[in-house]
Amino acid sequence: MNAKQHRDERIATMDRQASPTLGAVLKAARRRIGVTQSQLADLSTVSVRTIRDLELDLTHNPRRETLRLLLDGLRLTGAQRARVEEAAVGQATPGLPADSLAPPPAVLDPTVGRERDIEALTCLIELGGHRLIRVVGMAGVGKSRLIQEVAGAVDASGQMPVVWAEPDGGATGRPTDSLHAHIATLLRGARDMARTCRVRPESDPESHAESDANPGPEAALDAALDQLASAFGADDILLVVHGVTMSPASEAALRRLLARCRGLHVLCEAREGSKGGAGTDYPVFPLSVSDRPVGPSGRESVVSPALQLMLSRSGSLEREAPADSRTMAALAGVCQNLDGIPRAIEAAAAWLLLYNPDQLLSVAQRDPFKLATPPGHDTAALRAALEASVASLHPRDADVLRRLAAHALPFTMTQALSAPEQAGDSELSAIHLLCTRGLVRPADCDAGGTPRFTVLNLVRHLLAEPTAPAIPPLESRGPLRWHSPASMESSSCAA
The missing domain is CATH 1.10.260.40 (lambda repressor-like DNA-binding domains)
Structure with missing residues (x-):
């Protein structure tokens, strides 16, 4: 110079x-x-x-x-x-090229019944100061779609740039491809490191010598952390990890990144709530379904979000069909039998090309899992997910599920427990766990406004099959006792 x-x-x-x-x-x-x-x-x-x-x-x-x-x-x-x-x-300093970030992918189909969830999640990110948010729910409930809607809302508001992470790193030629590659390395490196630790215990001296010679996933993880911390800095940024369910190792790596980037927010998916308590769990339940049949009058006031979704996907219906009360009642019954699960309802709508609404309802009552898979698809992902969720329950929690499933009517805590205020933590925790796992869902409140719950109809069908997951009986059944169905009905009416 x-x-x-x-x-x-x-x-x-x-x-x-x-x-x-x-x-x-x-x-x-x-x-x-x-x-x-x-x-x-x-x-x-x-x-x-x-x-x-x-x-x-x-x-x-x-x-x-x-x-x-x-x-x-x-x-x-x-x-x-x-x-x-x-x-x-x-x-300006070198860092995240916010203006070169591609916006989150647009949602092409109308999103039904999630307006409150979108608003609540957006407020958690922008106003609540929550930095690690897990959208928790069962398979098919719409977690990915909800995250996509929220990412789009945050991006459109201009509150903070949104990094829509590509799980495999992406290869689009954008300036931020290296950023996506580092994120993919972070998540993959965490999983690989956890797998390596399980295969080679730390007490093995040969493993230390090999690790010194070939750093492997730990070095890749540290390098990715350094690159991302440098790119994100202290700015307010929303990192969206979509399409993958976080493993404990990947979530731990994200927490390390959050500790280094004070303005970073992470939005990701999870099948169940965190046991460690770090971060914020946002539960997502199936769309609400009406417990009452749809009659010829007042149809607009009783159309549930689940039925709205069914109608929005029922392109093969004749134009006059939605105005017919019998058709509406049949489709509402299909939604009830499919528990308001968005993926199952969208699959059932595809069957309307082969069945009329009355036939569709008959199939839903007899074999709801058939409708939960679109025609021509051999995989039954929803069924497999529910089977895995039931099989993974602790015997105590599974026993509670069995007893709740024996009663088809929606229940309040008073009806499920002999004395809710005196119930042990294990019984209340079991019902809470079953809700977060998606095996029990909220139902309509009773006449007095008391929340009610119900075991998924799909789970009842699963437990009634001869090949249902075996649940060891428990000697002590605790305070979980039921009123008779007749008394449950009368108590609901009295309320």
């Missing part, structure tokens, strides 16, 4: 040091119009935390959309606006 180039670089460095930071410029602009950070958040729809981190210069690469919202909220124009934009460019 010659003397002139050296002098020019020194002058440029001094100019940057003398220029006010983006945080200082934003804070001055906010104070000039006399608003607090909270008031600016309302004016701009940018979170208070993002505004605070920008003013403290903890965020060095603000997203273009975030900056635009703030400038609009501050009502800056002309030279004032240019000054803030210039400060943002001068403060």
